[in-house]
Amino acid sequence: MPPVVIERAAVSYGRARVLDGIEVSVALGERVAVIGPSGAGKTTLFRLIAGLAKPIEGRVTTLGQDVSQLRGRSLARLRREVGFLHQQDNLIPQLRVVHNVLMGRLGHWWLPRALWSLLWPQELGRAMAALSRVELAERLWSLPDELSGGQQQRVAVARLIVQQPRLVLADEPVSALDLRLGQEIIGLLCELAGREGATLLVNLHTLDLLQGNFDRVIALRAGEVFWQGPPADISQHLLRELYGAEYRALHLDEMALPA
Template sequence: MKPFPADQAPAPVHIAGGAVAYGGTRVLDGIDLSVAAGERVAVIGPSGAGKTTLFRLIAGLARPAAGRVQTLGQDTARLSGRRLARLRREVGYLHQQDNLIPQLRVVHNVLMGRLGHWWLARALLSLLWPQELDRARAALARVELEDKLWALPDELSGGQQQRVAVARLVVQQPRLVLADEPVSALDLRLGREIIALLCDLAQRDGVTLLVNLHTLDLLQGHFDRVVALRAGRLFWQGRPEELSQHLLRELYGAEYRALHLDEMALPA
């Protein structure tokens, strides 16, 4: 198992021999992965490869069955209570669904990103009188939805709802963002917009970004590195331009044609 680097500042993500087991079965095993500060990484692989489990491991939502996981300088296996809560405040998690609360207006949903920074009394008060209103308005302006401040989620399109979720990340001010298939429910055009927003957030705010991608058309022009998982193990990693049809056929197997990966303009 590779040791953590001792002569430099810890990477935002450093996994050495990481494994996760459910019911005695390892769904991740032997993962060695480091992600540098400010790096933008796309995680790809077939269904069941362990991509979501990897994100849960990094976020401290899943405990390692073996190895060590260091997130933002913290050994996640040793965290609990307030220390774990502090870590999760600094890790923004964008799920496949936007997870907006339909009964609350956009402003309240955006300000959910501040809950980790507020005392309970202020959080409750914000439901009646939104706190840090200027912060919420500025975040919505960054995703071009400032005019939707008082709208309800069901008044928005799917792309707009996911933009609200990105604005929630902006007000959270995380150091690390994990986006788990954030555009799987959107068409390709809207997907490109959301990925561009996330990468802009990472670049402008100095945030480290990992995105679990199902649609590989969104890779080019956005990411510094691609990490590929297969059957719970690290299969390949490299720059997006190093991908090839041969590699994708080997990685995706039976899913290769179903995902139309043969239509991608890549070297054979």
Template sequence: MDANSPPPSPAPPAPPVFRLQGVGKRFGHQWVLREIGFEIAAGERVAIIGPSGAGKTTLFRLLCAVLPADAGQIEVFGQPCAGLRGRKLKRMRRDIGVLYQSDNLIPQLRVVHNVLMGRLGRWSLPRALISLLWPQDLPAARAALERVELADRLWAMPGELSGGQQQRVALARLLVQQPRVMLADEPVSQLDIRLGREIIELLSSIATTLGNTLLVNLHTLELLQGHFQRVLALKDGRLFWQGPPAGLNRELLRELYGTEYQALYLEESADVR
């Protein structure tokens, strides 16, 4: 490079994974989300909290384009979500992996088939159908199950597994999918606190392994510490507060959760000041 030539221009910053501006959603005449606005950066780990009925699950459905917004604008990977159709919509959904409150496994299919469901967004229809008879990409399924410590359950039926093991199979499905973003909608609400902590730790570890973005709806606030960089709190369909987990305190949580606060068992917790 010529000493007198100007230095190269820095690369433009990557767009946020999600950008929401004035987003609202209604069912009938009732608005369940109003004036929601925030950005999520690539690689960020964010927890969504709030009382029952705050709109957390509806927000996730908007983010993965299962539902359209009725007001405002949602951008995903720098593109407006509204109007996406066909291949563009399929490509966007392929890049967003979702872990549900229940594991969403198909009980009639063996573990290997459930794990390989994560490949459906990348396979043709004929290959997907063939895989139901002769599982395609067995090495990927085995590697994913080994990552979640279930390597010996490849040919098991979901009904033979415990609740925690079924949720691990769902995590293996995410590993096979290799999404850019993982949305986990209260993934530990049906597990005890020990198993819930294991699942959150696995989610965090997988996000690190894949280098992707992680958003988790959480009702168990004991699991916030050590895994998330930011918390978004929803109340009555609005963004009530956002900040680092260390910014949460008992007064804020009492105002956020109202009558649900006592059920959170925070009085004995050392994690919330």
């Protein structure tokens, strides 16, 4: 079964439908970018896949599990297999880098070991190896506020590496970074997915990062799937229709794309 299957799913907050009739299937190992204007429902889609939101209609199957039926330990087991990288890196500022990286192992440990790790970091070699892969091995004992924004996001990627998720959801992970650092983080996520055989979905605000990184693009507008296809098929006409009033504000007319 594909790791993500969404069948006619809808999500409402109060009287507002944030997602409506979503039909999406993501293949094993596929790298998918999700794009769309503000308020299109991109973050809600990721929350739905992760089991953090429940559909009021339709069905969502993540890693073979119907998220509507999951509670307690079964939901915790799913979240252990799903790595979530947020717009903000969500590092704990009071904890050193090594502890923040090892947060990725909490779903694999019993509570006593997790508590002991705060005093004496467990699986230190695993944390060192993960930080080496993101070129931050020398910052093992640093505090997050001693790092740059790009370095903090790389620590968050190292946390994903030690978690070893089967599915990675990255919700606008580079929106606060410049293009060069954004390319670096997206490259690390794609490398992680490829090396570990994980499936990757990225909610992407910077469309310059689409080409060469993703197999498919899903475009949302007003809570519905507006378009999906390979990055090479995106045109200026498509972006104008998708983004509407945001098209020029985001400087999308400056992208080198077919008319």
